[in-house]
Amino acid sequence: NNLPTTTAHFRHVDAMAPHPSSAAAKLSHLKAVVLGEAPASGDDDVVVPSHEFSRQALVPSTQKYLEMYKASIEDPAKFWSGIASSEFYWKQRWGDQVYSENLDVRKGNINIEWFKSGITNVCYNCLDRNIDAGLGDKIAIYWESNEPGFDATLTYSQLLDRVCQLANYLKSIGVRKGDAVVVYLPMLMELPITILSCARIGAVHSVVFAGFSAESLAQRIVDCKPKVVITCNAVKRGPKTIHLKDIVDAALIESANNGISVDVCLTYENRSALKRESTKWEKGRDVWWEGVLHTTGGYMVYAATTFKYAFDYKDSDVYWCTADCGWITGHSYVTYGPMLNGATVVVFEGAPNYPDPGRCWDIVDKYKVTIFYTAPTLVRSLMRDGDEYVTRYSRRSLRVLGSIGEPINQRLGVGGSRCPISDTWWQTETGGFMITPLPGAWPQKPGSATFPFFGVQPVIVDEKGVELDGECSGYLCVKNSWPGAFRTLYGDHERYETTYFKPFPGYYFTGDGCRRDKDGYHWLTGRVDDVINVSGHRIGTAEVESALVSHPHCAEAAVVGVEHEVKGQSIYAFVTPVEGISYSDELRKSLILTVRKQIGAFAAPDKIHWAPGLPKTRSGKIMRRILRKIASRQLDELGDTSTLADPGVVDQLIKLADV
Ligand code: 6R9
Secondary structure, three states: OOEEEEEEHHHHHHOOOOOOHHHHHHHOHHHHHOOOOOOOOOOOOOOOHHHHHHOOOOOOOHHHHHHHHHHHHHHHHHHHHHHHHHHOOOOEEOOOOEEEEEOOHHHHOOOEOOOOEEEHHHHHHHHHHHHHHOOOOOOOEEEEEEOOOOOEEEEEEEEEHHHHHHHHHHOOOOOOOOOOEEEEOOOOOOHEEEEHHHHOOOOEEEEEEEEEEEHHHHHHHHHHOOOEEEEOOOOEEEEEEEEEEHHHHHHHHHHHHHOOOOOOOEEEOOOOOOOHHHHHOOOOOEEEEEOOOOOOHHHHHHHHHHHHOOOOOOEEEEOEEOOOOOHHHHHHHHHHHHOOOOEEEEEOOOOOOOOOOOOOHHHHHHHOEEEEEEEEHHHHHHHHOOHHHHOOOOOOOOOOOEOOOOOOOOOHHHOOOOOOEEEEOOOOOHOOOOEOOOOOOOOOOOOOEEEEOOOEEEEOOOOOOOOOOOOEEEEEEEEOOOOOOOOOOOOOOHHHHHHHHOOOOOEEEEEEEEEEOOOOOEEEEEEEEOOOEEEEEEEHHHHHHHHHOOOOEEEEEEEEEEEOOOOOEEEEEEEEOOOOOOOOOOHHHHHHHHHHOOOEHHHOOOOEEEEOOOOOOOOOOOOOHHHHHOOOOOHOOOOOOEEEEOOOOHHHHOOOOOO
């Protein structure tokens, strides 16, 4: 019952309802073309793929999906080994068993293995294999700089040359298979080049999003003890120049203080942002980039296959994903997924609203982008600036849209626009899409990620871990393994088991809530744990709280997420100052600065709410449920406060809400 039922869906597919409806037609071009127009009503809005789209789609009907899905569940070994051997190069084939798994903590250690003892190289599969197949002169990357008018391209052959140079350099300074390389780069071509070079020589790349602070970077350096850190001297984002190398310098001092010194800091000269003459330099450690020249198998097969089907990829497509390679989306769907398919990828260095909010559509027209994959938060932020920035551009090349990162706001939902939208639900942990529309295969419902990808068996369980049937809502788990599944937490297998497999024995627990409707569509309802999703960036409440309490004037802090028009959620912090310190604007600013410094600007609280005390149970647990209600000003929905150690705390907090 978590699959499309034929009656409900074929009716719609066969009907091939004409759209958009007249109500929808009144809505703005922005909503219509970028992410579809707003649905008129609730769940039951069904958007049928156009006949034209379905006819050419890789999965052209619900029936075809059901056939393939059943094959993937009934015999996963056959399904995935078929794809792995027909579409990838393996130096050595895997052993007798395609996969083995234990996802049940009651039966021993958690263990997921796919294509065991197979030998392959994901970089070889991205580049050499495609070049051998005749794609050498195909554009691999369109690079668009921050400044309109500055751009560059690399063909697959040129990309391979650049990757080999860097891979050779890394080898020459002693980077070996299994060694870690920390990468702190913005969206230059050098970022995918670096990722692929590491993969080529078997080095583990730890890409740190270039928005993280020196302290966060230092922590990651200490964790993975790399021989080399790769960065660039500076980057421009919009009108601002950010001196990345200075941040790395500070991080290297900090990590050296913690006993980890790094031999080489390889620095790319990003001339349009800063000339090398003005770059601070530490002789002996710093080297200019020039002249210098997950487990792999399962991740590779999964990233490539999900990319192909969820975006209905064709050789002639030009693909643009707006994510930064510092996050998982940039790994699976800027670099590996598309390149394994030999796709042409746009890499954009700059900010989406620079020099004006039309930049994205300018890029779409300039490169004739056909598949555009982005986050609802970006669209919301651009929508504030009005339609004229959108309608100025034709956007005619677009054929498929994808969305990622958060439950897609109803108002931005699909509504019968020309392009199908893949609302892809997945996680860093899953490596690739898990629940996603296959455009062309079945009708969509705005706001729903629809049905599971091949080989994925999602289940919804209640708080006791009992699987629920039919229409229901509860905790989203997965019952089996899939090739892209993460195999452990680096260096901490115990935490891996505790966090993901112990909450509901027998299943992988996603941390998300989910509802299944009468037609079997899945609706993600957001995190049920202490994770806040700000502009698609996943932030743990504990991380922000510990940054706040490290401030000498902060006694206690509790952080919750509140709904935010553009960011999805924003960070709202309740702070109790230490005895004798009173609230002040200065303290507020300095607390925010502490978080920016320790984690990064994207994690800074939007609101500090002074709290003489926090609502706690008698056992001392902070009741976040109450804090969330206060933060979102739903004061009449506070619920039962009688179990609090001191119910008076709540009234105090309400009084201070607007101080
Ligand atoms: C790829 C990525 C994962 C969390 C996930 C969920 C939320 C992602 C979503 C979505 C609703 C979607 N999420 N996609 N919620 N609909 N289409 O974002 O990975 O940074 O690990 O975040 O994002 O809450 O659990 P990650």
